[in-house]
Amino acid sequence: MNIERQQETPLFSALKKYVEDRTISFHVPGHKGGRGIPEFRSFVGDNILAIDVTAGLLDLDNICNPRGVIKEAEELAADAFGADYAHFLVNGTTSGIQAMILSVADPGDEIIIPRNAHRSVAGGLILSGARPVYIQPVIDEYMGIAMGITPESVRKALVEHPNAKAVFVINPTYYGVASNLKEIVEIAHSFGKPVIVDEAHGAHFGFHPELPLSAMEAGADMSAASVHKLAGSMTQSSILLVKSKFIDDRRVKAAMNLTQTTSPSYPLMASLDVARKQIALHGREMLSKVIKLSEDARNRLNKMEGLYVMGRDREGTEGCFRYDPTKLAVNVRELGLSGFEVEKILKYQYHIQVELSDLYNVLAVSAIGDSEESMEAFVSAMKEIAEKYARKNVIKITASLPESGEQVVSPRFAFYARKKAVRLEEAEGEVSTEMLMAYPPGIPIICPGERITKEIIDYAKALQAEGCHLQGTEDPEGLEIKVIADKEALEMQYFRFQQAERVG
Numbered sequence: 001m002n003i004e005r006q007q008e009t010p011l012f013s014a015l016k017k018y019v020e021d022r023t024i025s026f027h028v029p030g031h032k033g034g035r036g037i038p039e040f041r042s043f044v045g046d047n048i049l050a051i052d053v054t055a056g057l058l059d060l061d062n063i064c065n066p067r068g069v070i071k072e073a074e075e076l077a078a079d080a081f082g083a084d085y086a087h088f089l090v091n092g093t094t095s096g097i098q099a100m101i102l103s104v105a106d107p108g109d110e111i112i113i114p115r116n117a118h119r120s121v122a123g124g125l126i127l128s129g130a131r132p133v134y135i136q137p138v139i140d141e142y143m144g145i146a147m148g149i150t151p152e153s154v155r156k157a158l159v160e161h162p163n164a165k166a167v168f169v170i171n172p173t174y175y176g177v178a179s180n181l182k183e184i185v186e187i188a189h190s191f192g193k194p195v196i197v198d199e200a201h202g203a204h205f206g207f208h209p210e211l212p213l214s215a216m217e218a219g220a221d222m223s224a225a226s227v228h229k230l231a232g233s234m235t236q237s238s239i240l241l242v243k244s245k246f247i248d249d250r251r252v253k254a255a256m257n258l259t260q261t262t263s264p265s266y267p268l269m270a271s272l273d274v275a276r277k278q279i280a281l282h283g284r285e286m287l288s289k290v291i292k293l294s295e296d297a298r299n300r301l302n303k304m305e306g307l308y309v310m311g312r313d314r315e316g317t318e319g320c321f322r323y324d325p326t327k328l329a330v331n332v333r334e335l336g337l338s339g340f341e342v343e344k345i346l347k348y349q350y351h352i353q354v355e356l357s358d359l360y361n362v363l364a365v366s367a368i369g370d371s372e373e374s375m376e377a378f379v380s381a382m383k384e385i386a387e388k389y390a391r392k393n394v395i396k397i398t399a400s401l402p403e404s405g406e407q408v409v410s411p412r413f414a415f416y417a418r419k420k421a422v423r424l425e426e427a428e429g430e431v432s433t434e435m436l437m438a439y440p441p442g443i444p445i446i447c448p449g450e451r452i453t454k455e456i457i458d459y460a461k462a463l464q465a466e467g468c469h470l471q472g473t474e475d476p477e478g479l480e481i482k483v484i485a486d487k488e489a490l491e492m493q494y495f496r497f498q499q500a501e502r503v504g
Contacts, residue, residue, distance in 0.1 A: 001079055006280040010072035012270040014059055015051040028054045053266050063088060063264045064257055073273045080280040081225070082206060082216035083241035085249045087256055088272055089224070090264040093200040094120035095256070096224025096240040098127055100196040101168075102255035103222075103247060105130035107412070110164040112157045115404045116146035117170060118198060119435055119442045119472065125411040126448065127259070132407065133161045137173075138319025139401055143310060143331055144360040146401065146443070147319030148172075148179030151187055158191045170198045171205070171215055171223070174356070174441035175310070175363060176327030177320045178202075178212035185219040194221035194246035203231040203239070204326070204367075207283030210291055212322035221247050230326065230367045231283075233275035237268040279368075286368045287326075293375045294326050294366045300379050304386045306334040328364040330382065335389040338466040342385060350381040356440040359466060402459045405432075405450035409484075409493045414448035420485035421475070424460060427452045430483035431490060435472035438463055444472065452481070 025032050034041035034049030041049055053060060061068035070088065078086035089096045097120040105111055107129030113121060115134040125132055135153045137146040154167055167188040172178040181197070188195045197215035199205070203225035206214030215223035221244030227233040240256065242249050279286070301309045308331040314320040332342050343357035355365040364378055409417075414433045422430060430452050435444040446456055460470060460478070470478030484490045 001082075001280060003281070005076060006080060006277060008072075008076065009270075009273045009277050010069040010076070011061070011266075011273040012073075014061075014069040015053070015266060015270050018053065018057075018060065019047070019050045025053075027057065048267055051266055051270060055262060055264055060266070063090070063260070063269070064262055070269065073269070073276075076280075077239055077272070077276045078241070080276050081239070081241050082214070083243045085242040085252075087240040087242075087253065088264075088269050089238040089240055089256075089260065090236060090268045091260050092228075092236045093198070093224045093226045093238040094118075094123070095260050096238055097121060097198055098124040098259055099240060099252060099255040100222050100224060101125065101130060102128050102258065103252045104166040104194060104196060106165075110161050111166050111168055112154065112161065112164050113168040114146075114149045114170055116173065116443045117168065118200065119437060119439070119444055121168065121198070122411055122435055122444060122447050126415045129410070129412045130165070131410045132447075133157055133164055134404060134407065136404070140319070141400065142308075142333075142360075143175075143329065144333075144358065144401055145175055145329075146173065147175075147177045148321065149184075150318065151180050151183040154184050155187050158188065158193065162191070164193060166221075167193055167195045168198070169195060169215075169220070171202050171218075171220075172212060172322075172324050172327075174201060174443070175329045175361075176201070176324035177314075178322040178324065179319075180321035181213060181215065181218040181220065189219070192246070194244055195219075196221060197223035199223040199225040200238075201226065201229060201327075202324070203227045203229060204279070204283070204287060205324075207279050208287040208291070210325065211287070212324060216241055216243055222252070227272055227275050230365070231275050231279050232368055233271040234268050236265070237272045237275075239272065290366050290368055290370060291325050293370060293372065294328060297328060297366075297375050297379050298325070301328070301330060301382055304383055306386050306390050307332060307382065308334075326366045328366060328378075329361050330364065331361050332385075333360040335386060337385075337389055340466045340468055344467070345385055346378075346381055350377070352378055352381055358438065358441075358468075359462065400459070402445070402453065402455035405446060405453050405456060407447075407449055408451050409449045409490065411448040413493050414484060417484045417489065418486040419482040421480045421482055424457055424479060424481050427481050427483060428454050428457060430481075433482045433484055434474065436460060436470055436478065436481060437472045438468050439471045445470075446481075452483070 031037045056062045061070035074086045101124035112133045185195045197220045223241045226238045228237045298309045310329045339357035339361045346352040354362045356363045408431045432446045436446045437444045
């Protein structure tokens, strides 16, 4: 990394100059530096609206074909993150994941994917027409969550599907679990296959030795990283990194330009520019503080009766090669409360908002913006909750994470098939055309093209009974789900799908 150059912020500096020059705007957006929306401007301030400009202005470059300050900022990002190429994303990591899939697979091609992949992957499969070869992650029954995938499962999938175009890996999971990415990359490359990585929750990896390896450090070919989640930029700003002999970066950029807006947010891109500078120059120091805060909190929480916080004690076990210590996944099942209930108590009684809750856990994400005061507030609140509910009604809920339904047809076929709506409790045996998930974490319980089982229905009902609002279906309440209505077309496509599986 060129430390001297990392002090530069070409895009942010160009925007500041644009404002300092008192440029008179006869271009969009119509608020004209905030003058057209005074109520909003009085709250958010002048500068953020002053740099909210449109693409293609002289000296401010164009994200679709960057040649000036955006290109310079992306080159600095590539240097900082250890990649050959970096592309700014203003549609979040979702757009990066979909671009990665579009750049490696054509319609009908197979991609090896963990079944606990984010909903954006299903979108990428629908857009590309690619067919998933799902690997089942290791399941932690006590936590009630999916962990990582093993190198052995990747090797087995590649042997059974030699025509697969790529291997998709999550680094780390939403809960902070990292698979042995370096070994997975070595295995995939020995088969001549690229590895593409969902690094939505790992943008800070690579900037501290106590964290798991980043995708680029592990030798992966592409990764999409949510800089906004843990490295300081604004929400929806992410980065797509490329370093590969298997992948043409020009095709990656072409795929990005299919789905990414032509009217990017300059405040978002400027925040990427500054966040990159900050983590490149001060990341180790800042992350050391975060890790210490998190580990101290974990140690205190684990001494409280009825609580368990996953951490480095899980490293080296099946499905957890490394663990991100900045994540505090607090298991509350022995309090006789669901994670959903604890989230509500924290929110409405203590004014603390966690990242997510599920049947058994609440997940608190610590990051560079945290302080001793904010962490103390969380730990103290959890202590009071644990003392109030300690072991009064141990393990209230016993619903287990269900096995995935059979993949009957491709996600693309299911998405475009003739549909009918059925009530969820009456959908057993039907083939879904929609996703169904709790969001966050956005991991589908059912994906388009999969058969709906009784176990999936029971688990969804358990989530709903605990106050979880399921998403992904056209029905906003998640009470109905769209399924394939044309049985004849389904049977014909199922036969073709199974033939393709045998050939693969």
